[in-house]
Amino acid sequence: MADADDMCDKSQLPPVPQVKVVTLVNNFITNTVSFLNVFATSAEEKLSGVAQRISGVELTLALLEAKLNSVPGVADVAPVAPREAPAAAAPAEPPSDALDDGLVDAKDHPDYASFFRLQRLGVPEPQIRMKMVAEGVDPDVIADPERRVPAPPPGGGDDEG
Secondary structure, eight states, X not given: OHHHHHHSOGGGSOOOOHHHHHHHHHHXXXXXXXXXXXXXXXXXXXXXXXXXXXXXXXXXXXXHHHHHHTSTTTTXXXXXXXXXXXXXXXXXXXXXXXXXXXXXXXXGOHHXXXXXXXXXXXXXXXXXXXXXXXXXXXXXXXXXXXXXXXXXXXXXXOOOO
8 A cells, every 4th residue: 555655665666768858848838838828818807897997986986976065065065185285375356467357377277177187186178178078168178278268257157147
């Protein structure tokens, strides 16, 4: 039984032919490389799918935030923990040239603010442009934040009647 293996003196056995060893090693390497290629391809496809789903979730989140900010009274609520510190605070009053010609920079216009915010969040520009077209605003403005657009009405945009 177990003693049968012990009784055989392996030093007396002839060596395995080199051709057979090379064939076995080549077969092992070929099978391992094939397995690793299939595994890498499968992992890459799965990671790509996860990345696409993450992008979709980020886009949905950005759109939901934009919709949420359009609800009156919700914009007054401060975020719990902002991710990045804001740059220099924007002046509270419009620039003097905005009063002169009735134009403001697109980045300062409330109708375009949500689109520039989506851009800062990393939403692809073609998707922002489609949303702008759907909401009836000029999609070319997203490419130039300094573009001059008509100033919003002083009443805050409340439409009654």
